[in-house]
Amino acid sequence: MQPGSRAPAKETRIVLENCGRIDPESLSEAVKAGAYKAVTQVVREKRPSAEITAEIKRSGLRGRGGAGFPTGVKWSFTAPGDVKYIVCNADEGEPGTFKDRLILEGDPHKLLEGMMLAGYAVGASKGYVYIRGEYSLSIRRIQKAIDDARAGGYLGDAVLGSSFAFDIEVKKGAGAYVCGEETSLIESIEGKRGYPRLKPPYPGSVGLWKKPTVVNNVETLANVPAIIARGADWFRGFGTASSPGTKVFQILGDVETPKAVEVEMGTPLRTLIEAFGGGIRAGKRFKAALLGGAAGAIVGPGALEMPMDFDGAKERGGVLGSGAILVLDEDASVVELLHGILRFFRHESCGQCVPCRVGASVLVTLSERIRSGAATADDLERLVEVARTMQATSLCPLGQSPILPIQTAVDSFREEFEARMAKPCGAGA
Ligand SMILES: Cc1cc2nc3c(=O)[nH]c(=O)nc-3n(C[C@H](O)[C@H](O)[C@H](O)COP(=O)(O)O)c2cc1C
Numbered sequence: 001m002q003p004g005s006r007a008p009a010k011e012t013r014i015v016l017e018n019c020g021r022i023d024p025e026s027l028s029e030a031v032k033a034g035a036y037k038a039v040t041q042v043v044r045e046k047r048p049s050a051e052i053t054a055e056i057k058r059s060g061l062r063g064r065g066g067a068g069f070p071t072g073v074k075w076s077f078t079a080p081g082d083v084k085y086i087v088c089n090a091d092e093g094e095p096g097t098f099k100d101r102l103i104l105e106g107d108p109h110k111l112l113e114g115m116m117l118a119g120y121a122v123g124a125s126k127g128y129v130y131i132r133g134e135y136s137l138s139i140r141r142i143q144k145a146i147d148d149a150r151a152g153g154y155l156g157d158a159v160l161g162s163s164f165a166f167d168i169e170v171k172k173g174a175g176a177y178v179c180g181e182e183t184s185l186i187e188s189i190e191g192k193r194g195y196p197r198l199k200p201p202y203p204g205s206v207g208l209w210k211k212p213t214v215v216n217n218v219e220t221l222a223n224v225p226a227i228i229a230r231g232a233d234w235f236r237g238f239g240t241a242s243s244p245g246t247k248v249f250q251i252l253g254d255v256e257t258p259k260a261v262e263v264e265m266g267t268p269l270r271t272l273i274e275a276f277g278g279g280i281r282a283g284k285r286f287k288a289a290l291l292g293g294a295a296g297a298i299v300g301p302g303a304l305e306m307p308m309d310f311d312g313a314k315e316r317g318g319v320l321g322s323g324a325i326l327v328l329d330e331d332a333s334v335v336e337l338l339h340g341i342l343r344f345f346r347h348e349s350c351g352q353c354v355p356c357r358v359g360a361s362v363l364v365t366l367s368e369r370i371r372s373g374a375a376t377a378d379d380l381e382r383l384v385e386v387a388r389t390m391q392a393t394s395l396c397p398l399g400q401s402p403i404l405p406i407q408t409a410v411d412s413f414r415e416e417f418e419a420r421m422a423k424p425c426g427a428g429a
């Protein structure tokens, strides 16, 4: 991977199309750039709500919060009821992830319109944006956008003079990773400690204040206005058949130019690292990448041709997750990377259930033994075994997650682990 051999890189922007082009604090600039066009058309033409859900279903839009669940299908699963909620998940706690912040800070009206269309589609009249407290600029911008949209008649009891009522409130999170999980997020909005709920029931049936609730990620919702304005077929013209559209990737670590880019789904990992990330820093060689955040996969050079879409990545032992790509050069240590991840899980385990509370601690102890040379021969297998038990028995996906980075790291870098067990270096790279 030599910096000189890079092809010119071109982004395809849908959710970030206005970022850096408009004043994010100006409603009139946003409207000039197309904000609220789709929702205006929908309420003026009194389009049936089922039509909006059907269009999102047809577009193939999948959740950008990590799991890739089809958005239209989620909306259609919302149980009947007089009171329903739309919750925008802007917690963005996944390490290395900052894509939602770009939308919140660069084009907040796009997100608000996405929430309004979701509300119209499922019959909700109230939305919440749950943002981590550290995102002070995001909070300020989204709050200003809400205030301006309300004053402009886009939000309120009669959206654009129609019978559709929709309003949005901001809720600040206190910075716990687990509060990004949809049910603990709901608990947190309700003012309780952010403990995940057992699923089922899913939020679509029993959500916020026990009412049917749609929880969607910022990037997911920001795709909705363009799909409704330009149609599902237009959206399907980007990306792959099973993952249409674009994805915002964050390229970090040992690359020349760390950045966030919006490209078509299915763009190869090599293109993201070489063409957008500028290649490996200081002309070094690529060693590994952590894909999708702490709950992601650690892949080696064999994965560079991996198409970065939900299914393409999964088929090749990777994962898309939040779209964070942490790149490691030849000098970095996968043993140390994994150790950092496991410490993160121990720190972020909410402690509600035993397998995760105890298991996350045991993982760190085993990893500590491996890196310090105090491990016994079977400690590496034990690490995998404990994570597998956590996957099978933990209450929420946080405790079920460590198996992926552990298994992928051990599969691709077993020799490095075994060498470290035999001869600890303590470099901490
Ligand atoms: C520990 C944990 C943290 C999560 N953090 C986030 C987050 O910060 N943002 C997000 O959108 N989804 C996060 N999720 C996924 C949410 O539970 C949920 O699936 C998502 O918000 C649904 O939106 P989508 O369908 O639009 O992807 C997290 C899940 C887990 C288990």
Ligand code: SF4
Binding pocket: 178, 195, 196, 348, 349, 350, 351, 352, 353, 354, 356, 357, 394, 395, 396, 397, 398, 399, 400
């Ligand atoms: S798996 Fe971990 S984070 Fe999830 S409920 Fe159990 S202790 Fe909490």
